[in-house]
Amino acid sequence: MAEELKLVRGYPEYMLESIERVHAARAKRIEEGPPPAMSMEEREEVLRFHPDHAPGGKRPLKVGPNKGDIAPNEVADLLEAYPLVDPAELDLTVDIDAEVLILGGGLAGTTAALWANEEGIPPDRILLATKLRHGDSNSIMAQGGTQAADKPYDSPVIHFLDAYGGGHFTNKTDVLRALVEDAPFIMKWLTELGCLFDRDENGEFVEDWGGGTSRPRMHAARDYTGMEELRVIRDEFRNRGFMLLEFYPAVELLTSPEGRVNGAILWNMEIGEYKVVRAKAVVLATGGFGRLHIRGFPTTNHYGATADGLVLAYRAGAVFRDLDTVQYHPTGAAYPQQIVGLLITEKVRGLGAHVVNREGECFVYPLEPRDVEAAAIIRECYERELGVVTPTGMHGVWLDSPMIEEIHGEGTIERRLPAMFRMYKRFGIDMRKDPILVFPTLHYQNGGVETDPWGRTNVEGLFVAGEVSGGVHGKNRLMGNSTLDCLVFGRRAGVAAARYVKELPDQGPLTLGHVEKFVEELRTAGVPEGRRSPILLPDYRGKRVLARMIDLL
Amino acid sequence: MGQEIMERIREANEAVITGIDDADIAHWVSIYIMGKAYRVPADITLMQAIEYAGYRFVRGAGCRAGFCGACATVYRVAGDWRLKAALACQTRVEDGMYLVQIPFAPAEKPSYRIEEEAPAGTTLLKHFPEIARCVACNTCTKACPQELEVMDYIQAALRGDLKGVAELSFDCIQCGLCSIRCPAEIVHYHVAQFARRLYGRSLPVPGHVVERVEEIESGVYAEEFERLMSLSREEIEELYKKEQREKGGLKSDDASRVTRNGQGEG
Numbered sequence: 001m002a003e004e005l006k007l008v009r010g011y012p013e014y015m016l017e018s019i020e021r022v023h024a025a026r027a028k029r030i031e032e033g034p035p036p037a038m039s040m041e042e043r044e045e046v047l048r049f050h051p052d053h054a055p056g057g058k059r060p061l062k063v064g065p066n067k068g069d070i071a072p073n074e075v076a077d078l079l080e081a082y083p084l085v086d087p088a089e090l091d092l093t094v095d096i097d098a099e100v101l102i103l104g105g106g107l108a109g110t111t112a113a114l115w116a117n118e119e120g121i122p123p124d125r126i127l128l129a130t131k132l133r134h135g136d137s138n139s140i141m142a143q144g145g146t147q148a149a150d151k152p153y154d155s156p157v158i159h160f161l162d163a164y165g166g167g168h169f170t171n172k173t174d175v176l177r178a179l180v181e182d183a184p185f186i187m188k189w190l191t192e193l194g195c196l197f198d199r200d201e202n203g204e205f206v207e208d209w210g211g212g213t214s215r216p217r218m219h220a221a222r223d224y225t226g227m228e229e230l231r232v233i234r235d236e237f238r239n240r241g242f243m244l245l246e247f248y249p250a251v252e253l254l255t256s257p258e259g260r261v262n263g264a265i266l267w268n269m270e271i272g273e274y275k276v277v278r279a280k281a282v283v284l285a286t287g288g289f290g291r292l293h294i295r296g297f298p299t300t301n302h303y304g305a306t307a308d309g310l311v312l313a314y315r316a317g318a319v320f321r322d323l324d325t326v327q328y329h330p331t332g333a334a335y336p337q338q339i340v341g342l343l344i345t346e347k348v349r350g351l352g353a354h355v356v357n358r359e360g361e362c363f364v365y366p367l368e369p370r371d372v373e374a375a376a377i378i379r380e381c382y383e384r385e386l387g388v389v390t391p392t393g394m395h396g397v398w399l400d401s402p403m404i405e406e407i408h409g410e411g412t413i414e415r416r417l418p419a420m421f422r423m424y425k426r427f428g429i430d431m432r433k434d435p436i437l438v439f440p441t442l443h444y445q446n447g448g449v450e451t452d453p454w455g456r457t458n459v460e461g462l463f464v465a466g467e468v469s470g471g472v473h474g475k476n477r478l479m480g481n482s483t484l485d486c487l488v489f490g491r492r493a494g495v496a497a498a499r500y501v502k503e504l505p506d507q508g509p510l511t512l513g514h515v516e517k518f519v520e521e522l523r524t525a526g527v528p529e530g531r532r533s534p535i536l537l538p539d540y541r542g543k544r545v546l547a548r549m550i551d552l553l
Numbered sequence: 554m555g556q557e558i559m560e561r562i563r564e565a566n567e568a569v570i571t572g573i574d575d576a577d578i579a580h581w582v583s584i585y586i587m588g589k590a591y592r593v594p595a596d597i598t599l600m601q602a603i604e605y606a607g608y609r610f611v612r613g614a615g616c617r618a619g620f621c622g623a624c625a626t627v628y629r630v631a632g633d634w635r636l637k638a639a640l641a642c643q644t645r646v647e648d649g650m651y652l653v654q655i656p657f658a659p660a661e662k663p664s665y666r667i668e669e670e671a672p673a674g675t676t677l678l679k680h681f682p683e684i685a686r687c688v689a690c691n692t693c694t695k696a697c698p699q700e701l702e703v704m705d706y707i708q709a710a711l712r713g714d715l716k717g718v719a720e721l722s723f724d725c726i727q728c729g730l731c732s733i734r735c736p737a738e739i740v741h742y743h744v745a746q747f748a749r750r751l752y753g754r755s756l757p758v759p760g761h762v763v764e765r766v767e768e769i770e771s772g773v774y775a776e777e778f779e780r781l782m783s784l785s786r787e788e789i790e791e792l793y794k795k796e797q798r799e800k801g802g803l804k805s806d807d808a809s810r811v812t813r814n815g816q817g818e819g
Contacts, residue, residue: 037797048555054558057559136616137616140621150761155777161793169786173782187762194667196719205762222723222724227726238662247611295563298566298570302615302616336596337597340569419619419620537611539609540571541607542575546572
């Protein structure tokens, strides 16, 4: 057996030399500032190292509405897959009848429920079904903030321009305009519901810079922004008496013979029983695909981020866009092993921390758009070989967190970044005193189901909101625009679904015709029979146990 | 070259993205999951250890990063009489741990219309009279995996100090362990949620937000948006670059120090 690794201040002894170099170079780095932001040409050059641009990893889809479009292999494997249950084996007798069915219990789904209600649908006619607990989502983990151009030095037009450029001018402009124009309203709405955003001594919102923003407009609640937003609107949800089903993922949508979405099959993950829900409209707010570990990256995402919504919508005929790009957050934890891949919020850089190599040099402007920043870190580690290698073989670079205390004064980290401070403390590292080791981590599904500015899709009866949608961020999202996306389009999808429902006399009979048709298409395309989706949960069981597991009961 | 780098990254992450392979493990500990012994790798979290042992979570795992409270766990270590609380995703395994997850806390939550509730201390007692049963035993505080001063915020609630409750409870992830252990049967996290919302509503929406909402609703930016959308791609790119470069001339506040990119001073 190997010697147990000796840790000093939470780090293996061999890393200390590099840490000391980071300390030694700090004063000079603060004095000189980071290198200038990259030119467009330099950005292009470094993006070769981004996982989206590196060769391999993607393929054209063989079937469905986006046949021929490029998607990551891991996503294509799920879209080109057979249903979990044979449509012929299901009894479609209705168990629950609702006006609006919302799939997903994060910020987007919860907001949709509240606004469908505001628009006149009674809470006991709105069902929210979620795979895990209500609130277990990527939303609740959002740390950095929510963008809204509400200060006199800012405007929605500048917010638009920042997001458009950050998205490489590929964003769907009508949807993006809705995002930025609704943002101040959303801040007002949340504040009136009792959300506590950081304020200064005059009661004004504290607003920080984010990567790729030309004005500081990031509203935060310490580094628990998503949690604060979600727990407030979830409390409001609980007060109003909606129907709620937890641990009930949707495994298939239902459609009328004309192809209108009119319900879903939900599955009780604990018992195995399915329920047939009839609804006049379905709001898909199922989040993204981080747990697919695209290109072998660790992820910041919650346990349930397995792209179920994409699978279901695709079978129902929904058109996607920008599915070929994946957002890797530049700074995931690379050490210690227990937290590999977890998010180190961009706010750490927003507050002044440099990204520094093994030698203590700041090698990149800290607030490039995320794809550029991530690519620069990969280049530093794997081409220039100037990263630090961890005991498990990961490469990483330093994020010089002690700079925050130097710049803003002692106590800033505990006050502004309590979640992160707490996490590192749990593993023996004091981020106020020592830098932390980071490497890009799979963070966000940039693309998804295409919508109009009201969350409507090309499929009648199907509305989408949040990460499962595509277009608003184009091929790269900026920090602080995802919680905003969930809130803006959760509201818009909820309102639009309610209005649609009021006009629709009858949702028609429930069928799985679209699934049967899709299965035919899969067979014709020669997709291997064994491949099934949605996968619902990832599988991290130990390899030794799996090798000896038998199912007897 | 890019492809080779991607392969190296995938290899380095193998244990994180699939299950752990025994061949990679040098150090082991023994833990007891609901009383049954399992030998697990030494350098992983409780959550990873439960998975290594062969469990596939339905309940008991959520965000896996310390924000959602789904993985609340209680444990004892051999030879220690204390009952400890932890988040399974944020705690490293120790040899001899006896653990069980508590993935659900039965809790009563009163319904209220927040806009009709006075932002006064007495409002808390109206909906949560049981907080008066607090015996100040501090068990809730000891049970908190976030290390919050839970009892102190219940005492603040009793005094009607909404701001105090809001500040002391702010980092609460609502896992429910405090309420499971409380001899007075208080549901602390619902009390705190109500107090934070009352306090939050007592703070006015900043004037600049209200003004901006009114501007947008009256269509102040419509013309500017239309002009922007009528520009060519090259013209929009130029505008974008200019804003990125000049950053509206902002440089004096503290945040701008980090945005210095050759132009600013800060």
